[in-house]
Amino acid sequence: MKKELKIGIVGATGAVGQELLRLLLRREFPFSELRLLASARSAGKEVTEGGRTWTIREAAPEAFAGLDVAIFSAGASVSRELAPAVVERGCVVIDNSSAFRMDAGVPLVIPEINGKEAFNHKGIIANPNCSTAIALMGLFPLHRQFGLKRVIASTYQAVSGSGAEAIAELDAQVRAYVEGKESKPEVYPYPIAFNLLPHVDAFTDSGYTKEELKLLYESRKIMNLPTLKASATCVRVPVFRAHSIAITAQFEHVVDLDQAKKAIRLFPGCDLMDDPEKLSYPMPLDFAGKINCGVGRMRVDFALDNALSFWVVGDQLWKGAALNALQIAELLAERDAEN
Amino acid sequence: MKKELKIGIVGATGAVGQELLRLLLRREFPFSELRLLASARSAGKEVTEGGRTWTIREAAPEAFAGLDVAIFSAGASVSRELAPAVVERGCVVIDNSSAFRMDAGVPLVIPEINGKEAFNHKGIIANPNCSTAIALMGLFPLHRQFGLKRVIASTYQAVSGSGAEAIAELDAQVRAYVEGKESKPEVYPYPIAFNLLPHVDAFTDSGYTKEELKLLYESRKIMNLPTLKASATCVRVPVFRAHSIAITAQFEHVVDLDQAKKAIRLFPGCDLMDDPEKLSYPMPLDFAGKINCGVGRMRVDFALDNALSFWVVGDQLWKGAALNALQIAELLAERDAEN
Numbered sequence: 310m311k312k313e314l315k316i317g318i319v320g321a322t323g324a325v326g327q328e329l330l331r332l333l334l335r336r337e338f339p340f341s342e343l344r345l346l347a348s349a350r351s352a353g354k355e356v357t358e359g360g361r362t363w364t365i366r367e368a369a370p371e372a373f374a375g376l377d378v379a380i381f382s383a384g385a386s387v388s389r390e391l392a393p394a395v396v397e398r399g400c401v402v403i404d405n406s407s408a409f410r411m412d413a414g415v416p417l418v419i420p421e422i423n424g425k426e427a428f429n430h431k432g433i434i435a436n437p438n439c440s441t442a443i444a445l446m447g448l449f450p451l452h453r454q455f456g457l458k459r460v461i462a463s464t465y466q467a468v469s470g471s472g473a474e475a476i477a478e479l480d481a482q483v484r485a486y487v488e489g490k491e492s493k494p495e496v497y498p499y500p501i502a503f504n505l506l507p508h509v510d511a512f513t514d515s516g517y518t519k520e521e522l523k524l525l526y527e528s529r530k531i532m533n534l535p536t537l538k539a540s541a542t543c544v545r546v547p548v549f550r551a552h553s554i555a556i557t558a559q560f561e562h563v564v565d566l567d568q569a570k571k572a573i574r575l576f577p578g579c580d581l582m583d584d585p586e587k588l589s590y591p592m593p594l595d596f597a598g599k600i601n602c603g604v605g606r607m608r609v610d611f612a613l614d615n616a617l618s619f620w621v622v623g624d625q626l627w628k629g630a631a632l633n634a635l636q637i638a639e640l641l642a643e644r645d646a647e648n
Numbered sequence: 649m650k651k652e653l654k655i656g657i658v659g660a661t662g663a664v665g666q667e668l669l670r671l672l673l674r675r676e677f678p679f680s681e682l683r684l685l686a687s688a689r690s691a692g693k694e695v696t697e698g699g700r701t702w703t704i705r706e707a708a709p710e711a712f713a714g715l716d717v718a719i720f721s722a723g724a725s726v727s728r729e730l731a732p733a734v735v736e737r738g739c740v741v742i743d744n745s746s747a748f749r750m751d752a753g754v755p756l757v758i759p760e761i762n763g764k765e766a767f768n769h770k771g772i773i774a775n776p777n778c779s780t781a782i783a784l785m786g787l788f789p790l791h792r793q794f795g796l797k798r799v800i801a802s803t804y805q806a807v808s809g810s811g812a813e814a815i816a817e818l819d820a821q822v823r824a825y826v827e828g829k830e831s832k833p834e835v836y837p838y839p840i841a842f843n844l845l846p847h848v849d850a851f852t853d854s855g856y857t858k859e860e861l862k863l864l865y866e867s868r869k870i871m872n873l874p875t876l877k878a879s880a881t882c883v884r885v886p887v888f889r890a891h892s893i894a895i896t897a898q899f900e901h902v903v904d905l906d907q908a909k910k911a912i913r914l915f916p917g918c919d920l921m922d923d924p925e926k927l928s929y930p931m932p933l934d935f936a937g938k939i940n941c942g943v944g945r946m947r948v949d950f951a952l953d954n955a956l957s958f959w960v961v962g963d964q965l966w967k968g969a970a971l972n973a974l975q976i977a978e979l980l981a982e983r984d985a986e987n
Contacts, residue, residue, distance in 0.1 A: 460951065463802030463894040465804070465885070483822055487823050499927075504931055504932055505804050505887060505931060506929075507892070507894070507929050507944070507945050508924075512924035512925070516905075516924070516945070516947025538952075539951055540957055542894035544804065546804070546886075547885075548844060553844050555802040557800050585851035590845075590847060592838060592845060593843055594839060606846050606855070611856070611879045612799065612800050613800075613877075616879075620883075
């Protein structure tokens with residue numbers, strides 16, 4: 310039996326916050342109290358889900374009094390500003406932003422991969438970047454089998470990763486196209502409908518974007534592989550909510566395709582969808598609203614020795630954000646119940 | 649002065665054939681006669697372009713009598729069946745299909761890269777696969793500078809690569825979405841609107857698709873690099889007509905980013921668009937209807953030694969098909985004029 314927790318959702322009106330609420334009810338998370346928090350602008354608004362209604366409270370430090378856990382999905386600056394005061398009040402913060410992910414004292418957790426790390430927290434547990442979380446769901450089981458050395462990844466990232474406004478922007482641009490009108494981009498610097506932007510998050514001096522570097526640094530931390538080499542190209546695509554990633558991974562040991570497929574099939578949270586003859590491969594339309602990530606197109610790579618290439622797809626709002634954060638909260642609830 | 653040629657277009661009613669006609673007029677190709685040919689089904693139809701009208705003739709062997717050059721864009725089986733008889737009649741075939749590309753006696757030509765090869769033909773000159781042509785516009789200038797060894801590529805391929813019906817299918821699916829209706833896929837096995845298909849051309853036993861292997865084998869032939877290693881993941885995306893490719897390339901020699909950018913900038917047919925601070929990078933919407941391919945996001949790669957990562961975009965119907973074929977015909981016209 311799980312302990313019932315008092316839990317808060319910060320950023321409850323955002324795309325990830327809304328999915329958190331849905332998943333929390335759907336997965337019957339053991340809570341005795343659920344507080345929805347957001348900016349002052351949203352305070353007082355009502356949110357209804359599963360036949361119940363909550364009134365949004367402003368996410369000020371005193372609003373967290375008495376909570377056991379709060380899941381933050383309101384961006385890095387809100388997390389940076391608010392989380393320390395919340396932790397001081399005895400509430401554990403599970404943070405979905407990039408604010409604390411690389412901090413030495415903050416565990417960065419994907420429950421299927423390094424769930425135990427969640428218990429080494431000093432008040433804050435970080436939830437990984439969406440592309441990284443989805444990529445590692447395919448990479449980690451293969452790492453365990455063959456010893457990961459090097460990763461080259463190209464992402465195909467849905468607009469959900471930029472929030473509810475971006476989802477609305479793709480929708481508006483497509484409607485404008487059908488009506489023969491123009492719809493100016495606001496969230497993105499250029500149109501996203503029928504287009505691709507090789508640009509996710511800010512550029513760094515290395516020529517890589519921050520998003521691309523997250524795949525390198527977060528992967529090293531989560532898998533405890535400090536010398537892992539990784540290079541990513543992150544691209545925004547006109548898809549609503551699941552991310553896809555083409556990965557070439559090189560290993561220490563000789564790879565075997567059957568073993569690799571078996572490792573994926575047996576890994577919790579992964580669906581192996583890999584039957585080219587039956588045209589079976591994961592696609593974002595099929596993995597929007599799925600708990601598991603899909604892995605397919607597995608093959609021995611022709612460019613690198615001891616390497617595999619494959620294709621992994623996962624719901625950006627779920628395993629890439631809300632679901633993973635909630636799974637971390639579930640770990641805490643289980644542990645509390647055991648004690 | 650160029651010699652005026654008698655030229656034919658086979659597949660004149662298709663997406664590539666239509667672009668060929670447009671480009672031929674726009675680039676003032678020196679022809680004294682232009683015959684449009686297609687299947688018996690299209691024979692008798694009229695085609696108007698640039699204020700002139702042509703009547704489609706059936707692409708039977710006798711319809712090629714007296715022609716100097718015919719550009720075929722009607723699929724591999726038409727090419728295989730018809731080209732030998734056309735060559736016998738003294739007409740040079742520039743073939744846009746995969747039928748003869750890997751044949752030892754058939755040059756496979758990108759004019760900016762191996763234009764001289766065009767003159768070693770025995771009646772047939774092959775035009776490369778669209779993704780390969782666009783990828784090599786970025787890869788070849790870097791190869792000349794640093795010596796190419798290894799390529800890992802992920803493609804983002806527009807629906808134009810599957811012909812006019814696929815363009816109509818994406819359009820229909822998007823209209824259905826806006827109207828809240830369903831639109832069944834016919835060209836593709838799954839919906840393409842708001843989706844990605846990690847599946848271009850047929851699967852082979854290696855787990856790679858034929859499209860993915862073309863990038864390996866055609867690159868080797870065009871660049872005369874028989875030991876080149878290459879691995880591609882080819883993905884169809886909901887974009888109308890320009891292909892994009894994320895490439896990581898490893899070289900024999902130490903790479904220098906400034907030299908690499910200069911090599912791209914000086915290469916005919918390439919636009920360097922690489923200024924992250926000004927959010928300047930190539931996108932498919934900007935390269936539809938462009939003669940040149942765009943290269944950007946250039947950076948020293950973090951995963952492999954002596955490697956660069958970059959992003960290249962080109963019009964699939966133009967540099968990926970009609971334009972490259974026409975450029976080959978232009979080489980022949982110039983050479984004939986010199987003799």
